[in-house]
Amino acid sequence: VDSTKLLTIDKQLLEKYDENFSDDVDDNEIYLCFYYQSNKVACSYYDLNKKCLFYSCEIQEDSKFQLTDTIIDDLQPNCIITSPRCDSKFVNFLKQKCKYDLKKLSNTTNFIPEDSLLTNDDQSYELMLKLRENRIQFVLVPSNEFNLDACKERIFKISTLESLPERISEAEKIFFFSSLIDFDSKLTIKSCGGLLKYLSTNRINFELERSIFETPIYQIKKIELKNLLLLDQNAFKSLQIFNDVDYVYAYKQTNFDTLAFRTHLNDKFNNTLYSLFLSRINTKFGIGKLRSFMLKPTRDLKILHQRHKIIDFYLDPRNSELAKLTIKHLKKCKYINPILKRMRLTRCGLNDWKRLYRTTQSFLELCKMKRSLSQYLHNEPIDSSFEVKFDFLVNLFERTIDLKESNEKNEIRVSKNISKDLDTKRLMYSQLPEFLTEIAQREMITYSLNGCKTTYLQLIGFLLIINMEDLNLNNFSLNFSDSFAEFEQKNHLKFVFKSNEKMYYKTPLCIELDQNIGDLATVINDLQSEILDNLQTNFIKYSHLYAQMVDFCAEIDCLLSFVSVAKEFDYTRPEFDFTKKSFISAKSARHPLVELMFDSFTSFIPNDIHSGLSSPKLKVITSP
Known part of the structure; x- marks a missing residue:
C-alpha cells in the first residue's frame, strides 16, 4: 500500500464501519459504577449476559487510583458510572480512562491504509476489534441519586433474585439482603444504588413479560480480582489485622507525625498485626505502604516469592550490616512530595532545602545498595541512571548552596564562585560600613555640619541622616523650629522621611551613588533568586525519580519491619x-x-x- 494513502482514524470513520462488524462482534455488556470518598473507593457492576450484580467492599485507594485502574482493565466495561460529588481528581481520572484516545493503541493501529478500510480483510477486522475495545461510555448520575437511604431502598426492591423466597416479609427481606451485601459499607451501598438507578432509568435489559418492569438480577456476588484479596471491616477486625482505631487511621491520609502516632498506637492499640509491624517502620511513606499491604493483600504468588526472598536476604547474618546501613539511610529520608509541590509554585525555604538535600543524599546511598535488592522487588527497577542523576543533584546542591553559612545566618546563601556578578555585589555590600563612613565625612564638610550619618536602605537607596544637634545654628537666621526648612532650601536637598527626630535626605551625592552602585540588596536577592530558580528547575526535572525511589524505599521499609519481627520472634518462611x-x-x-x-x-x-x-x-x- 502506498504510504501516502495512510489516513488517521476518527470517530466518523469508526462509526461508518461499525455496522459491518456489529453482527460478528459481541459487545462488552458490563455497566460499572464507582463511588469514591475520603480516599476509599467501592464499586459494583452489572453483567448483562450473566444477569448478575457484582459488588466490592470499600477499600483504600492511593493517589494514583491504581486499584480503580486495575478493576477497569480487568472488567473492560462499556460504561462507567459515578457521582459528580466524588473527588474531582477521581472523576477526571475516570474521564481520561474512558476517553477515546488512539495513542493508547499500538503503533501499528495509529494509522491504517485507505485500501484496507475498503476491504473487510482479517487485518482491518482485527484493527476494528482493537478500536472497539477502547470505547467506554462515561456517565455522571446526579449526586442526589446516591442518597444512602434511597440506595438501600433500591436494593431491597430487587425481586428477580433466584434465591429470593416467594413469600417473604419486609423484615425478612432486610435480613436476606444483609446476608448478601454488607450494609455497614456505605460506599458499597451507594455504588450499588447508583448503578441500579442507572439501569432502571435507561431500561437496561428489561423483562417485558413481567408485570413489574425491572432489570433482571438473578444473583448478587462479591467481586473477585485476579491477584487481590478484598476484605471488609469485619474481616479485618476478626483476623485482628486492624481494630476500630487502627482501621480509621489506616484509611486516614493525613500528615501525622510518624513517631508520635507510632508511640500513641503502641501504648493503647498494640493488639493487632498492623501495630505489630508499624512499631518497626522508619519512614512516613513506609506507613502508607504497610497500610496498603494490610488493606489490599495480594494473591500474586510471584510477588509473595519476591518478598520472601528479600526477607531471607536481610535475615542472613552476612547481610546484617547492610540491613543496619539501610535502616540508617531510611531514617534520613523525609516525605518530600509537599516540598516538590511547593517548588512548582514558589521558592522553598532553608528547612525545605535541607530536608530535600538530606533525602537526596540518602536516596543516593540507597541506590548504591540497590543492585542486591532490586532483583527481588516487583516495582519499577531502579537502574544505574538513578544513581548518576541523584549524584548530579547532590553535587549541584553542594556547589550552589553554602549550608554552613546558611545555617549561621538562618537564610539560604548561594556559594561563592557561582556568579562573578553576585560575588562582586556581595563584596561591595560587605564593605558598605567603611564606605558610608567616608561618605558621611564628605557630606559633613560639604554642608558645614557638626556631624551626620549616611545609611543604605533597601528599595530606597543611600540617605543622609541629620538631627538638630548636627546643624550649625550660627549659619541660620531663623528660629530653632525653622532651621531644618531653611537648611533644605539653601542646599537643595530632597526630604524623604522623618523618624525619631532625625531627618532623612537625598543629597546629590546620594542620588549619584544610587545611579552608579544601585540597590545592592535587591540586586543580590535577584541574582541569588535566579540561581536558586535554576537549582529548583533541576530538582523538579527529576521529580519522577523521587516518586519511584519513595515507592522503592517504602517497600524496603515494610520488608525490613517484617525482618525485624521475624528475627525477634523466630518466624520461618512458608513453602509453596x-x-x-x-x-x-x-x-x-x-x-x-x-x-x-x-x-x-x-x-x-x-x-x-x-x-x-x-x-x-x-x-x-x-x-x-
Missing part, C-alpha cells in the same frame, strides 16, 4: 507446593498476637495444623 491440591501443613504454628500475651515464649504452646489432602478441611476450634 503447587504439585498437590490446596492444603495447609504447619508444624509448631504460633499465633503472632496470642503468644505476645504470655510473659515468656516458653509458656506458649505451639500447635500443628493440617488441613487438606488426607486431613479434613473443616475445623472446630474451641478454647477453655
Whole structure:
C-alpha cells in the first residue's frame, strides 16, 4: 500500500464501519459504577449476559487510583458510572480512562491504509476489534441519586433474585439482603444504588413479560480480582489485622507525625498485626505502604516469592550490616512530595532545602545498595541512571548552596564562585560600613555640619541622616523650629522621611551613588533568586525519580519491619507446593498476637495444623 494513502482514524470513520462488524462482534455488556470518598473507593457492576450484580467492599485507594485502574482493565466495561460529588481528581481520572484516545493503541493501529478500510480483510477486522475495545461510555448520575437511604431502598426492591423466597416479609427481606451485601459499607451501598438507578432509568435489559418492569438480577456476588484479596471491616477486625482505631487511621491520609502516632498506637492499640509491624517502620511513606499491604493483600504468588526472598536476604547474618546501613539511610529520608509541590509554585525555604538535600543524599546511598535488592522487588527497577542523576543533584546542591553559612545566618546563601556578578555585589555590600563612613565625612564638610550619618536602605537607596544637634545654628537666621526648612532650601536637598527626630535626605551625592552602585540588596536577592530558580528547575526535572525511589524505599521499609519481627520472634518462611491440591501443613504454628500475651515464649504452646489432602478441611476450634 502506498504510504501516502495512510489516513488517521476518527470517530466518523469508526462509526461508518461499525455496522459491518456489529453482527460478528459481541459487545462488552458490563455497566460499572464507582463511588469514591475520603480516599476509599467501592464499586459494583452489572453483567448483562450473566444477569448478575457484582459488588466490592470499600477499600483504600492511593493517589494514583491504581486499584480503580486495575478493576477497569480487568472488567473492560462499556460504561462507567459515578457521582459528580466524588473527588474531582477521581472523576477526571475516570474521564481520561474512558476517553477515546488512539495513542493508547499500538503503533501499528495509529494509522491504517485507505485500501484496507475498503476491504473487510482479517487485518482491518482485527484493527476494528482493537478500536472497539477502547470505547467506554462515561456517565455522571446526579449526586442526589446516591442518597444512602434511597440506595438501600433500591436494593431491597430487587425481586428477580433466584434465591429470593416467594413469600417473604419486609423484615425478612432486610435480613436476606444483609446476608448478601454488607450494609455497614456505605460506599458499597451507594455504588450499588447508583448503578441500579442507572439501569432502571435507561431500561437496561428489561423483562417485558413481567408485570413489574425491572432489570433482571438473578444473583448478587462479591467481586473477585485476579491477584487481590478484598476484605471488609469485619474481616479485618476478626483476623485482628486492624481494630476500630487502627482501621480509621489506616484509611486516614493525613500528615501525622510518624513517631508520635507510632508511640500513641503502641501504648493503647498494640493488639493487632498492623501495630505489630508499624512499631518497626522508619519512614512516613513506609506507613502508607504497610497500610496498603494490610488493606489490599495480594494473591500474586510471584510477588509473595519476591518478598520472601528479600526477607531471607536481610535475615542472613552476612547481610546484617547492610540491613543496619539501610535502616540508617531510611531514617534520613523525609516525605518530600509537599516540598516538590511547593517548588512548582514558589521558592522553598532553608528547612525545605535541607530536608530535600538530606533525602537526596540518602536516596543516593540507597541506590548504591540497590543492585542486591532490586532483583527481588516487583516495582519499577531502579537502574544505574538513578544513581548518576541523584549524584548530579547532590553535587549541584553542594556547589550552589553554602549550608554552613546558611545555617549561621538562618537564610539560604548561594556559594561563592557561582556568579562573578553576585560575588562582586556581595563584596561591595560587605564593605558598605567603611564606605558610608567616608561618605558621611564628605557630606559633613560639604554642608558645614557638626556631624551626620549616611545609611543604605533597601528599595530606597543611600540617605543622609541629620538631627538638630548636627546643624550649625550660627549659619541660620531663623528660629530653632525653622532651621531644618531653611537648611533644605539653601542646599537643595530632597526630604524623604522623618523618624525619631532625625531627618532623612537625598543629597546629590546620594542620588549619584544610587545611579552608579544601585540597590545592592535587591540586586543580590535577584541574582541569588535566579540561581536558586535554576537549582529548583533541576530538582523538579527529576521529580519522577523521587516518586519511584519513595515507592522503592517504602517497600524496603515494610520488608525490613517484617525482618525485624521475624528475627525477634523466630518466624520461618512458608513453602509453596503447587504439585498437590490446596492444603495447609504447619508444624509448631504460633499465633503472632496470642503468644505476645504470655510473659515468656516458653509458656506458649505451639500447635500443628493440617488441613487438606488426607486431613479434613473443616475445623472446630474451641478454647477453655
